[in-house]
Amino acid sequence: MKRIAIAVLIALVVLAPAFGGVVKTQKSSLAFKSLGSYTTQTTDRLSSDRKLSETESEFKGKGLLGGLAGKTVFRSGRTGELIDLPALTIAQIDHKRKTYTIASIEKYVQDREAALSGAGEKPAEQERAESDIRIVKNEFKVTASGENKLLNGFDCRKFEVRWTVDWENVKTGEKGTDKLETDVWTTPETAALKSAQAEEAAFGKAYLKAMGLDADALQRDVLGTEWITIMTSLDPMSGGAQMKTDPGIMAREMGKIKGYPILIDGRYSPAPKSKSAETQEQGGGIGGIGGALGRLGKNVLKKTPDPAEANAPALAFTTEVVSIETTAVSPETLQVPADYKKK
Secondary structure, three states, rough: HHHHHHHHHHHOOOOOOOOOEEEEEEEEEEEOOEEEEEEEEEEEEEOOOEEEEEEHHHHHHOOHHHHHHHHHHOOOOEEEEEEOOOOEEEEEEEEOEEEEEEEEEHHHHHHHHHHHHOOOOOOOOHHOOOOOOEEEEEEEEEEEEEEEEEEEEEEEEEEEEEEEEEEEOOOOOOOEEEEEEEEEEOOOHHHHHHHHHHHHHHHHHHHHHHHHOOOOOHHHHHHHHHHHHHHHOOHHHHOOOOOOHHHHHHHHHHOOEEEEEEEEEEEEEEEOOOOOHHHHHHHHHOHHHHHHHHHHHHHHHHHOOOHHHOOOOOEEEEEEEEEEEEOOOHHHOOOOOOOOOEE
16 A cells, blocks of 8 residues: 555656746546545646645545545645655645655665565466456557647647557456547647746656656656556456557657647546456455455445446546746745644
């Protein structure tokens, strides 16, 4: 769970030249079919090698699993985050309690490397189980739709990203299709937006390098696959393991998207659970937090699924730029409030 929480805190951030800066406000929403909905509005202020984010967030959970997620990962309220690259630290600010905590980026990298090292030593049974899935067809395509509309004062055009994976379980004969559909609305790059975009890319590289991550996370963020990873970690029965493709093909197709992204609207729909998977879940065959709470929720609540949600995607997400401007931001203003206490 700690690893999942840290992953949620990793955001793509930007770097501006000394005494330059970017101020950006955006709204985001996540709707997990089995967990609940999470909405945020964040204002980022950047100068040089620091970033201060102020976020108002609200999580509305569903059932016991959603309640757990709301207490551990998707917390509601007003919070702040200060990323200091020279110090290699991230400060999490709790405005309600007027406190803050400091996390070491170096320690995060060490913990992540240790976790990856441990994950590399998979039991033979797990390796065999993974090999049961055969990818029948994996198609990733980006298309310019020709649609245009005005969003928050930006003249935007729409690009459709469609990712479809047909798979088969060679052991059971079960077949399914996982779909990730993302609409990306972009606006032509003015001089100001080009400057902001260049600063985003520069800071993104510096931050991701410090975190021990590679630059393709910038691309994955647009597609929402980081959220799919988190969703499947919380709920192993939700699918998502098959959403992998050739990085070269993905990069080529994503290169068709022109302009600065203003609205990203995505929907992820894994294949419906098979009868054997549901039996395994109810009988205790699925481990982890998701399986345990899923079984407990069914046994305790005896809740009948809402028919209106039957065809809803497992995950829906949006990110919308409300405003963005390049402006002078003094590094001295990017600090934790002086009267807040360190925990």
